Amino acid sequence: MKILQSNNFYLNQDINMDIIDPKNKKELTTDQKIRRRTFISFATFFAMSAAAYEGWDWLYHVPSEANGVTARARKPLRAAMNKTELFFRKFFSNNHLVKTYPKSMAAKRVRINSNIGNEDKNFNPENWQLSVVKTNGEVLTVNMEAIKALPKTEIIFDFKCVEGWDQIQHWAGVRFIDFIKHYKLDDLTSMQYVGMETPSGKYQVGLDMESALHPQTILAYEMNDAPLQTAHGAPLRLIIPVKYGIKNLKCIGKITFSDQRPPDYWARRGYDYYSGL
């Protein structure tokens, strides 16, 4: 045991001999070594801390992106959002269904969080028609009767707001995929995006095609077994459970298809364009 101990002792001495003063080639004393290593490591530490702070300062004050389909986010952060979107889209699947609940769990008072694009007092749901703009410029107009004639799908799911709240809600309407099939718009689904906007055009959402065609994406005209009220987006609104509430546009006036990102109200206010769940 004594031998082991003393071996350790000399081993440590060897390790400590590696720093030699280059000028006089004399071994430094332990105190000198301590001072030297402390100085070097702390200097490095402070230099790197300063660099990290500078980096942060740059990112914090970096200019916002140019106004386009997206806006008001710091340029590098927007780039990161778009990259992160690409990563997480790999996990998207039509087989990943949003959890559904029994009707009894659906909220009776459905939260109304915003009426942007839905404030037009003169808007009359009776005269409403849905316009679907095809890529060749042709416009398909569909009235409420025709939509109600399509197979009805109900969903009771946990509606999630980007703010953090959620609520179990009960909606019914026609699945977007059923709508596409019925009006033989299948060719248009080879495009990358679907755009939807309110009749006034004030509120718009852009959706990646796969999310739009998800089996739980619904053009809804009923809530809690009753026709939609204006505040909830009468006569027809989007219910897309694979997205945050900001994408669930109230009162659809026009649907478009595009390979470029269509305008999106909240993406121009610093939010992620994808906003998928």
Next chain:
Amino acid sequence: MKVIKEKHSLAMRWTHWVNFPLLTIMIWSGMLIYWANDAYSVTIFGYTFYHFFPDSVFTFFHIPYRLAEGMAFHFLFMWFFTLNGIFYVLYTIFSGEWRNLVPQKKSFKEAWLVLLHDLHIRKTAPPQDKYNAAQRIAYTAIIVMGLGSVLTGLAVYKPVQFYWLCWIFGGYNFARILHFSLTLGYLFFFIVHIVQVIIAGWNNFRSVISGFEVVTEEPAIVAGLADENKKSSGNENLAIE
């Protein structure tokens, strides 16, 4: 005599100091997000003891109306936070350092003694290897917590695509509560950690930046000490006075 003793590897020091600003940014950006629906409070029998957080706290840190900004920062820095954590865990595994860190069977009993000692209730200090029992538990728990933050975060972030993860954490709402609670856990850890570092003193603090500690070493071959030294001679520890 004074001897320089290597204590912390560069990998450990690097990940430790990188994690500090990363976690700070994650907590700050998380606050920007949380503000938009500041639903949590400690309420027992209808009486609210504390609301997370009082307006004064939000105002002080310039939190209100910055949800979009918060999300943008949170979902960028989550990558660095996660990668730094993965790097640290891989390092501890491949270097064998995990042996100094993972709690042993006796750690849970010993940690209690460490606590009593630290609170000046018990005089004798419990055995101190590189890390004592309480440190083993704390430094392993903080890594498990980090993993928990990443996973609960992922569950809240993509509750549809990672529905199974959301299910594991008790659903969307409970995952969100866990994610929030873990953050409170970091703040608690931080306070205890800072106090302990201050108490432990300069030599200990320096080692997390420089990597070495200065120990005073008794000349090893002293007849009277031989028996006492037997116990510690099995490992590489020199007598630390």
